[in-house]
Amino acid sequence: MIPYGEVPLVSCRGLQFKWPGSDATLTMDDFSVAPGERMFLCGPSGSGKSTLLGLLAGVMTATRGEVTVLGVPLSTLSASQRDHFRAEYLGYIFQQFNLLPFLSPVENVLLGCAWSPVRAHRAGLTRQAQRAEALRLLDALGLVAQLVERSRTGSLSVGQQQRVAVARALIGGPQLLIADEPTSALDTDSRDAFLRLLLAECTRHGTGVIFVSHDMNLARHFDRAAALGDYPSSQMVA
């Protein structure tokens, strides 16, 4: 769709964010991510990490500056256009509690393309095909089909839930995956295994990754690492 190397996946220019009702301002460095690139962002809490992710996902809007995704400046879109756009390009993984407990694991995965006709189409032409793709993804992430089919979402372990979350983020092949400390609830062994599976699937889909964590040990898995909050320019200005 977008030729590799020509248009950056994400680029931020002169980003500034002012919280409504307060004087605190967050200024962020310019940065860009190439299609398929894996970027590690190290950000301690309070570094404006959540705000940056909100801006990248288009759920928040910058006070100044511009976020451009796939060549589209987000500020040119209306709120509902941004919502549609987000559904198309972005897969998002939360720190934990990623799943809706009242949906089955497979339904949770399919939720990833519920608001995106493009991703739904890419995942499969029929509901059965989409379901099969969801099961394939889960299988690739190391979840046995039997387990997924049989168990309730609530009875999955944290590691299993995070894998279902990855499957949801990746179904229909979005261009960008944002992971907000998805490994913080996992122990070291399962953390590395989880990360390998995650990155392997992203490579397979050609999906670019912005991975946020405070654990610098993970940086070695990525093409590039950057730190939020260490920069003099990305501090909170009261």
Added chain:
Amino acid sequence: MNLLSLAWKSLRQRRTGVLLTVVTIALSVFLLLGVERVRVDARRGFSSTVSGTDLVVGARSGPVNLLLYAIFHVGEATNNITWKTYQDIRAMPEVSWTVPLSLGDSHHGFRVVGTTTDFFVHYRYGARQALSFVQGSEFSDLYDAVVGAEVARQLHYKVGDSIVLAHGLGGLSTALHADKPFRIKGILAPTGTPVDATIAVSLEAIEAIHVDWRGGMRLPGRETSAESTRHMDLTPTAITACLVGLNSRLSSFAVQRAINEYPDEALLAVLPGVALGELWHLIGTAESALRAVSAMVVLVGMSGMLTALLAMLNERRREMAILRAVGASARTVFALLVVESTLLTTLGAALGCLLLFGIVAIGHDYLLAHAGLVLELAPSSSEWGLLVAVIVLGVLAGAIPGSIAYRRSLVDGLQVRL
């Protein structure tokens, strides 16, 4: 995945709280519709207390007053109609039938009506239903009595029982017509009208028990036995009121005017429908009070739902953030909560209707027998209106947590605040 199934699954997950909310709504809808049903049916029952009668005639007073003492047996007549006048009315060419009513005696607080057997033929209530007997038949002997359903139920009477009437309405034991006891000949089926609380005897019987009385006092030293009374002339000299049926309803006003202008005696003829309407107007405030109370009950039910939705909102921030992350707009989040409250209200309303239907179906006969209330099984048109109003209210109530979630999801972004 559409919004409806998402909302449904989410509700199913929280089924205990949701069930309580639905039950709260169901109970308030049940109460609202129940009160409305009772109100409408009581009014209908009331206005059809006398349905086949064209005119009620009594001594001149007010229309409501006449109706109260002649039909509802409340209060006392100011004056009587002479027997001759009654005969004159009876003889009018437009008049098809008349039923005399002679009041003034009682039995354990229930009024005694002296009348003729025409009463059982011509008296109609509700949808022109005639009186019917559950036991026995109309009176034939001088000392026969027919009791209403309520009288029989409260005093445990059956056909063949002997009763003694009391003079006047106070039920004082000193003024019993103990020398002339009556035998119960028949028991009427419940009607939901004042007839249920009435004891009917013949006009001649009223004369017979009063042969030794003048001006409300027993004449000292005179004791005509029950048997010897049978051989006396028992033609009444006066009656309290009479019901009149006409050959044609068209002549109602002409006959009414003729009676009101009767030269020999001050009479009043009223159209029962008109007078009943006036009377209902008097008790209309009680009606509005009932409505106000049930409206408040619905508001309480709705705020219960609102509380439940708002309380659940905090636990659901995560759910909202996930939905936002997969591309749902803030409006979708809003819509989700409105759909939820609509589902809850609709379920509650349906359950409330079902509850009302069940209770009316089960309690129909009991209510008729014990409260004199005839309830319809089918909802009235005003109930549909109320039901729509409740559901609209539910949708509006959902807009409150909806807009909170909407605003939050804009502020929170993709953060999960717990």
